[in-house]
Amino acid sequence: MAASCGRRRGRFAGGGGGPMMASIYSMVALVLVLVACVELGDAAAAVDVYRLIQYDLAGSPFGSRLASLNHHAGAFPFAPGADLSRTAVIIPVRELDLSFLRDYITNSKPLGGLLLLLPQKISEKIGQVRNILAEVEHLLLHANIPYPVYFAYEDDKVEALLMDIRRSDIAGQPATATTGGFKLVVSSSEPKKVTSPTISNIQGWLLGSKGEGDANQLPTIAIVANYDTFGAAPALSMGSDSNGSGVVSLLEIARLFSHLYSNPNTRGKYNLLFGLTSGGPYNFNGTNKSFSDVAKEMGVTLGIKHKKINVSNSRVAWEHEQFSRFRVTAATLSELSAPTELLESAGGLHDTGKLVDEKAIYRSVKLVAESLARHIYGHQGRNIDIFADNSNLAVNPHYISSWLNLLSRTPRVAPFLSKNDPFIAALQKELSEHTVEVHVQHEVLDGIFTFYDSTKARLNVYQVAGVTFDLLFLLVLGSYLIILFSLLVITTRGLDDLINIFRRPPSRKSKAV
Known part of the structure; x- marks a missing residue:
């Protein structure tokens, strides 16, 4: 009797070590998967951006009322009637169609966000660009805009990004959660009022x-x-x-x-x-x-x-x-x-x-x-x-x-x-x-004006995969974990225990017999 009890304890002790080692291996595998996901989530580009001013005049709100941004990117132009409510629209000012911007602002059409790209040297096309910028400022300054609006300067990094986005759009794969693409992210807290703004006069x-x-x-x-x-x-x-x-x-x-x-x-x-x-x-x-x-x-x-x-x-x-x-x-x-x-x-x-x-x-x-x-x-x-x-x-x-x-x-x-x-x-x-x-x-400063902070931020651009890739990735990951689990059970507890895991348990009537 004592020997029998001893054998049972020995088997129980050995069986306890197997699951523990399996858990350790599973944790290691999970850590490796998370590290891989972090590597895949690195920003494709990081750009300094400048937010449209947010202010109140005699209690009426004007300017951009949001600072945080997290939407898929889309490049102008767009198909007529396109739903841009979850799209961060990128438009170079030198290519801007004022009628498009005026239509969305004056008619309060929804956008996920707006990024306007400024030329490094305005003097190259003084008349055209200067007039466009003056009109853009007039539209933006005197409107209540419920989405984030940012400005950034054009450079090689931004132009390459814009080309990639347009290449995807031409291929008939506009950026969405389903198809993937590029995502624009500005992590920013809600803008706060500038408390007691002062003006300084200097005289001599x-x-x-x-x-x-x-x-x-x-x-x-x-x-x-x-x-x-x-x-x-x-x-x-x-x-x-x-x-x-x-x-x-x-x-x-x-x-x-x-x-x-x-x-x-x-x-x-x-x-x-x-x-x-x-x-x-x-x-x-x-x-x-x-x-x-x-x-x-x-x-x-x-x-x-x-x-x-x-x-x-x-x-x-x-x-x-x-x-x-x-x-x-x-x-x-x-x-x-x-x-x-x-x-x-x-x-x-x-x-x-x-x-x-x-x-x-x-x-x-x-x-x-x-x-x-x-x-x-x-x-x-x-x-x-x-x-x-x-x-x-x-x-x-x-x-x-x-x-x-x-x-x-x-x-x-x-x-x-x-x-x-x-x-x-x-x-x-x-x-x-x-x-x-x-x-x-x-x-x-005169009390009829109220201003808000968050005037400058860092825009991170991520290249993300679509739902199809996510499903395939989950399928491969699930298969890998099942195979890993099976190998761990076979090496620690034997093939019979692995088969018993997937075997249908006996009914209560069979147990009674």
């Missing part, structure tokens, strides 16, 4: 000659330019022309007059206030002598636009109207004959350094500087060239070019500039080189 003084009175009693001339921008993609809103050209002009004028005001003999009877303001696109939230004589001498056509304003209305068209509301004589110098609408032409995607005419900035600086100097020193009507070329007071084109280059590489959308942003510090430092009593004033 050149104090006039005191004479017998106090310098504070002297009349003051203020030269003001807004430095911030606004566009469809905050991370790409460089605003080289609007209003980088204005910032460059102000800094150069400050530099020129600092030479005159540093000498007591050439210091004028006016205080000069130089102000770099923020909030320009948002109704100029941070912010008198005509130039006709000097303009005529320089061959510049100058037109004067008179416009009545309602001082009780806080909505203004031109920056100088903010001064006029407080009964301060002011004027705006602009190449535009009419004001733009709110949030329009404020440094968008098409406003790049390649399209700015530095010679025009040079002429504008000289026009303003000469006109101010003749007014300050009483030389109106005299053909006196105070800032003559090749003189110590000449306008410096290298200074203009270097600052314009910096501004053309620096996005400056006010709600995303912190108080301690290096760019604001750089402006303050530069103004301190030419003026005195420089300080920065921080104010909260």
